[in-house]
Amino acid sequence: MRKLRVADVVVAGLTAVILVVGAFVVFGQDAVPTHQNHVAATVTSAASGAGRTDSSDGYRLEPVEVPDRRGADLPVAFRIIGPDQRPATGFQLNMTKQLHFFVVRDDLSVYLHVHPEPDGDIWRTAVSLPGDGNYRMYAEFIPPSTARHPEPVVLGAPFEIPGDATKASLPTPSTETTTESGYRVAVQGGLTLPPSAPAKIRLAISEPGGARVESLEPHLGAYGHITAFHTEQLSTTHLHPVEMVGIPVLQGTLTFDVWFPKVGAHRLFLEFRHNGQLHTAALTFTVTDV
DSSP, rough: OOOOOOHHHHHHHHHHHHHHHHHHHHHHHGGGGSSSOOOOOOSSSSSEEESSSSEEEEEEEEEOOOOOOOOEEEEEEEEEEEESBBBOOOOBBBBTTTEEEEETTTTTEEEEEEEOOOEETTTEEEEEOOOOOEEEEEEEEETTOOOOOOEEEEEEEEEEESSSOOOOOOOOSEEEEETTTTTTEESSSOOOOBBOEEEEEEEEETTTSSOOOOOOOOOOOOOOOEEEEEEOOOOOOEEEOOSOOSSSSSGEEEEEEBBOOEEEEEEEEEEETTTTEEEEEEEEEOOOOO
């Protein structure tokens, strides 16, 4: 038998390292937690079409205090009643927070994303609502008993601010939009998606001066968050990009793996952080089987 030389040992060692690294690249996504304490996700963090009812998976949303007028810093309070019929708190961390809370007006002209804190068995926060009309609130959380790769529970409930509200027209589908702060967000490859099939949304972000952003700052554990709402049913889908925090964002582009079950128009809200500030962009898109 031939004796192993030092060079043979070195080559064998390098080969083993390459195989291990290659295996991590190919299979490593399965080992990355997608919700609890995570920095990246390749699947939706909330089931597509969620939030249409106030109860799901044994949990129920019980409003305690909701706004009855427009204005700033309006208190909101609610309970999450668990399968044991007792108020539930102590949820798993989901993108750095125990509970995500969204409020939209029924014409999707208002979008809010805040994070209530528990006060005993009640969750409390405050929202600023600019006008009268019909609204819907959503509570998203991961139960403490959920297994690995959990999918959040999303509960929704309507509320109304009385007044002579005029429903705003839904903006037409567009492949680009501009935030209030002047950032341009453009869709790469179009934004007409198939129903009940995997697809991708790629969004390129440019600074107010026109240059592509060279880097993004983490926001709630990810480089971006999409919350999309079906314009008629007001069901919601919450998404995170495949680009992991800590890895440069190429050409200022974020990629989202999506799966929308319902045909129809949707309104998409993208949140991202740049230069120390949070920015929100909104786009209308269509899910169609044609």
